[in-house]
Amino acid sequence: MTILSGLRLRAAALLAGLSLALTGCFMSPGKFTSELAITGPDSFTFRYDGEIFFLGLSKLAQIGAAAEEKFTPETCTNDETFEERECTEEELAKQRADWDAGAEERAAKAREQAKQMAAIMGGIDPSDPKAADELVKLLQRQKGWERVVHKGDGVFDVSFRATGTMGHDFLFPMIEGFPAINPFVQVFLRKGGQVRVNAPGFATQSNDAGGMGAMMGMGSLAGLAALGAQESGDDPEGAALKGIPQMEGTFTIRAAPGMRILANNTDEGPQGGTTTGETLTWTISPRTAQAPTALIAAGGN
Template identity: 65%
Template structure:
C-alpha cells in the first residue's frame, strides 16, 4: 500500500490552501495600528498604519505553485504506517500516474495564474515588476498616502480617509480587486445604528487555531488546510497556540473605535468595555495578537441621546 510521506502531505496541504486563496482570500494584516472614529451623526474618519501582506506576491505562493514539479515516490508500512522505501514496481506505478497527470497539473497551474491575475486587478504576480505596479495602483487611490514594498509580498502602508455615514464602508478597497477580503467593515442600520466588524483582526478560534486565519472566512481562510500538516503548541493550561506559518507576517496590532459625545455603544466585545474620552464620547480598544480568538465588533447608535 502506498502513501504520501509527511513532506508530501505538507506540500499537498499548502497547495490546497493556496488554491483556496484564489477565491479571493489573499490579503492579511501584519503589524498595524488602526482607528475608526464616528465624529458626528453623519461623519467618520478611518486610518490604518502598518503592514499588509499579499500572498500572491510572496515566495509562499511560488512554493505552492511549483511544489509538484519534481517526482518522488512515497510508500508506508501497512502495519506501522511508518514511511518506507518503495519497491521498483511501486515507484514505477507512481511515476506512471504522476506523468499521466502532467497535462492536468499544467492546465491547473495556468488557470490558477489567470485567476490570481484577475483578482489582482490585472497585475501578473509572476511579473518581477508586479509589486511596483501594485504600489502605483494603491497610491493613485484616495486615502493611500504611503505604500512601500518591503519585499516578499509585504507592504508598509499609511491610509487615512474621512467620509459620511450615507453608505457602508469597507477597508481595504482596491480598484479592480474583488471586495471579498475586508479588514474592517461598517454597516449602516435603521435607527441611526452602525455595526462595525473587523474580521481580519483575529488569528485563531477555540479548538482549531488554524480554522480562522484572518477571521473565519477572512484572509487566508484557505491556508487553514495547513493545520493538518502543522502542529499547535499546547500551553500549560491545555489551550493551544498556533505556530507561525513561514512566510506570513505576525498578526499584531491595536484597533480603536471612538464615538462622539452623546452617542451610545449598544454592544461590543472588548475585554474592558468602553472608556470615557476627554471632551466627551467613548473609546473602545482591542489589542490584537496571535492569541486573539474573537474579531472586534461593536454596535453604536450615532444619534445624540
C-alpha cells in the first residue's frame, strides 16, 4: 500500500467515525461567493451563494458505516524491526474471534450513534434514503434560504440572504435543530461600536508531517477535499473523497462610508475610501490556511 493510499483509507475511516460521533453534523463550503455588508452602525446584510457539503449525507459516511460491520484483519509487524509482515493463521483466528465477540457491543453502539445523529440533525436520520429531501424541506421553511437544491452525495446548492440589525451577534449557517458548531462566518459585536468578523469555515487546517494534520474543527473537511483531489485510484474510499467538493470562492466584507477597518488579514488590505466605503476581499481555495478575519469600527454604541 502506498503512503497516499494509506492516508486516503485513514481519512475515510476517521471521517466516518466523526460523522457518527456526537460532535455535530460536519459541513464544508464548495464553490461559493459570500458577502457581508455592514450598511450602518446598526444594520447589515449577508449573502451566501454556492455549495454546502454535509458529511453525514455523503457516500464517505456510508462507506465508513459499512466498514464497521466488516471484519478487516489488523496489520502484523515484526517484534524486532517493526516492519509489516503477513499474519499467521493463529493470529488471524485470534483477531477474528475478538471481532466476533464484540459484535453485539458494536451493534448497540451503532444504534445509539444513529439516534444521536438524528437528534442533532433536527430529527433527520442520515441513513434514511429520503434524508436529503427532508433537509431541503427543513432549510426551505427557514427564513433566508431562498434556494436549496440537492446535487447528490451530500452536496447542496443554496442561496441564502439575511438582513438585520447589528443589535446581536450573527452566525452562518444556523439550521433548526442542528448544533452551531460549524460556522462558516461569525459576527461578534463589541462595546464601543466595534464589529469582529471571523470566517473559520473558509479555511483549511495545516497538515502535519504525516500528511493528515489535526482532524478536528471546521477546516478538516476542506483539507480532505484537497487530499481527494490528488487521488487517482478507483476504490470506493478514493471515489468518496473525490466527492467532497473543493472549497473555492470569494468572501467580501463591505463597510459603509465613514466606518474604519481597524484590522484584517487580507493580502492587499482595504480597498476604496471614506466616501465610498472600504472593502475587504479574500480569495478562498484549498490552499487557504488562515481564516479570514477583520475588526471594524462601525460606530453606534
